[in-house]
Every structure is written in structure tokens, then in C-alpha cells.
Amino acid sequence: MLFKNIDKLVIAAVLIAFSQTASAEKIGKCDTPQCVEYFKKYKTAAKRGHPLAMLTLGQFYHHGYGTEEDEKKALKYFKKAARAGYTSGQFKAGYIFMTSEELRDIGDATYYLEKAAKYDYEGANFLLGMLHFDKKYDNRDLEKADEYFAASYKKKYEQMPTVVKFIEAEMPIDQKNFPQLYAAMNDRPLAQHKDGTLSFHDENVEVITITSPPLVQTFNKQLVSFRKAIKSTGTRFQGKTCAERLTCMQRADIADSTDFNNLFLDGFGGASNSQ
Template sequence: MINASKVCGILMFSALIISPNISAQKMTQCDTSTCVNYFEQYRKAAKRGHTQAMATLGQMYYHAYGTEKNEKLALKFLKKASRSKDAAAQFKAGYIYLTSEEYKDIDDGIEYLEKAADNEFKGANFVLGMVHLDKKYGRQDIKQADKYLAKSYEAKFEQMPEAVQFIETTMTLDAATFPKLFAEMQKKPLQKDDDGSINWPTGNIEIITISSPSLETTFDQQLLVFRKPIKSVGTRFHGKNCVQRMTCVSVGIADGSAFANTFLNTFSGANVSN
């Protein structure tokens, strides 16, 4: 399988293409006094109405970070953040609805993923495409799958080569069945490697690994912004999306690739892993 942290963006500097490989900090279960303290600070900041605090608090409930795991409260705060168009919160809420045993609701999951896709959250189009592609979600619609996967391909999402390989293994990928995806593939063809796998062309891409701040550093940066109460629920960074804000780091779901891999690994049908 393609590494979830592989090639997450392309920046052009003169004739050189640099593809930064960013290792995002992941939130995991934690019950230390430090984690409990961060949880309490975020709980207070969320109460004061900070959208990003709500989004992170929702993740803390989901990952049992500084508190017990509680998907109900995770959804509560992620959905609150979603109302202010926090794309990462929308994506995570959609993911929980699609995968939770207790709160599974495919329609709600698709609704939140569509909101995340509209707000250009990385990975949202890919997961939507897979949900509509795979029969096991009960919403198979090849036309919709084609639409979302074409958008994901156009954005050169990391896992698209594996999705293409899955489609070619289990059905026909041509202009008649997947017209939009097929058209994008003609514009930017994938390359076939010696081992038979297909991948994005590397060309003159230089891979640079960039270490992200520690989880604690990220929390401290965010909490500085949350010190003062605000009058209404919403972001204090009007006109800027999450990627553009230094203090807006969606820990645990900063990269939709991790969740896209979850769906790719559980496709019904042929296994396309290499």
C-alpha cells in the first residue's frame, strides 16, 4: 500500500518540483495528567465559543485523549465546529458516521463528507468516491463515484493509483463507464513500475521530509489564540482556511490519507495491495 504520509503536495519553484513529505502528529489514547490538562483547557475554550477548540475537543473525545472515549460527544463538538465550515471537523464527523458501530449513518456520513469536499478538505472526494463505488456501503452509484474520483485524480490524491488498480481489477475503467475519471487519466497518465504497480509519475520530483510540531507544541499554539472569549461561534481567522492558519492544525485528521487508507484497505472485492 502507498504510505499515508507520502507526497502530500506539490510546490513549483522555477523548474524544480518539490514534493514535501510531511509527517503529521497523530492523536492517540492518553490518560496522563498532561493529556487531562490539555483536554480541560480545550473544553473551556470550546465553551467560550472557539470553533477550532470544538473541532479538537471532538477529536479528543474520539481518541480518548485526556478523557474517556465518547463518540456521542465527539460528534456533538465536531458537528458544532462543522457549522462554522471547519472542513476537518466535517470530514471527521463524516468518517465517524461511516465507521462507528453505535452511530453509523451512511447518509449523514455522506452529507458531512460532501460539506468537507465543498470546503476542499483533502481526501473527502476520494472517500466519497469509494463509498459510492463499493457495494458494501449500500449506496453504490458509479456515476457519483466517477464524479468524485475524477476530482480526486485531478488533485493527484495519493491513493488514487490504488483505487484505479482496484477498479481495473473488478470492473471496466473506460470512457463509457467512468467518463470523467477516464478523461482525467488521459490528461495525466499514471506510470506502470517494473513490479506491475501503477503510481503517479515521479519525473524530477524531489522528496523533502518536513517534521511537524509536536502535539504539545500545536496545542500550546492554539491555546494562545483561545485565551479570550469571543461573542459568537466561529473562527477568528476570517477569510483564511485551516491550511492557511499557523495555529489551526487539525491534529489526528490533518491528512485525509490515513482515513482514505482505512476505506481502501476494506474494499469488498479484489485485494490490490502490492
């Protein structure tokens, strides 16, 4: 049974899950003198070889923080951060290659998103599933879509209940079409509400909201670490390769205003494209 009908969820605070507050300050469009000054400082740090500065500079260009929006330059710096081993850069480069009308390249999108998925970057499996299922990408492969959607479902990625309805509007989720996703849904059925919407069961989970520090505080802390130029060792890190530095494989980006959850289900089931 893939769905369970429920009237309400009973939440028992036993296990702990962490989520980031929706009100956290994010990188978005900004043209104030302060934003322009931070953009200049990060650009200088990026020129000195700091990959984390490159990652943030890519976000500045992507959202127009302290500068004009420029997808090409955003992609340039995301790719630089990706080459240095930052999974965040891999994910964001793949995202631009997947969604940009001008820069779209499905092969490159797949390449970068698969790298991010390898390190379990949140949302990477979801994007890969959509890349291989949604006809608008002209890249349909149900076997791969099944693999990535199943992985995303097992992680309880929040957009998956809507994805399930999106898929079932075209074909059934069964052992023939989506064997891995079908098995995952049988193992952990979705809750079906009276209004027809689906959701994950939240039993035994206490959600603790953690508010991110103000952008200025985060920027200043990073800029202190950028005061010295990095001597090249082939990976831009002193003394250790990126593979030896676990931190470069972790999520290192600052929250920004792109909503990755709904972007690929625009107009379906109430989902909206918001940035």
C-alpha cells in the same frame, strides 16, 4: 493508454511539492496526567465558544487523548466545529458518519463530505468516491463515483492507484463506466511496475518534508488564543462571518493517528486498516 511500464522513475527537481513527515507527532490514545490536563483545558475553551477548541476536543474524544474514546462526543464537537465553518470538522464528521457501525448515516456522511470537498479538503473526494462505489455502503452511483474519483486522481491523491486496481477487479475503467476518470488517466497515465503495482509518476517533483511542531507547543499556542470568551455574532466569530474569514475554511486540525488513506481498501492489494 492508462498505464506506462517503467523500470525506475527519473526525478528531476524542478517543481516543489510539500508533504508532511510520517514521523510527525500526532494526537493518539494517551492517559498521562499531562494529556488529561490538556483535555480539561480544551473542554473549558470549547465551553467558552471557541470552535477551534471544539475541533481539537473532537479529536481528543475520537482517539482517547486525555479521556475515554467516545465517538458520539467526538461527532458532537466535530459538528459544532463544522457549523462554525471549519472544513476539518466537516470532513471528520462525515468520516464518522461513513465509518462508524453505531452512528453510520450515509445521508449525513454525504452532506458533510460534500461540504469539505467544496473547499478541496484533502481526502474528501476520495471518501465520496468510495461512498458511491463500494457496495458495502449500499449507495452505489457510478456517475457520482466517477466524478469524485476523477477529482481525486487529478489531485494525485496517494491512494488512487490502489483504488484503480480496486475498481478494475470488478469492472473496466472505460468511457462507459468511468468517463471522467478514464479521461484523467489517459491525460496522466499511471506508472506500472514489474511487480504489478501502480503509482503516479513523480517526474519534475522535489519533495520537501516539513515536520510539524510538537503537540505540546501547538496546544499551548492555541490555548493562549482561547483566553477570552467569544461573543456570539451568529457564527461564533467576532465582527466577521465565517465566509468572510478565509482561515476558517482552511485545514485547521492537528495531525492525528487515523490513517484515512487505507481505511476503505482494507484487505485489498495489501492495504491495511490502521489507526
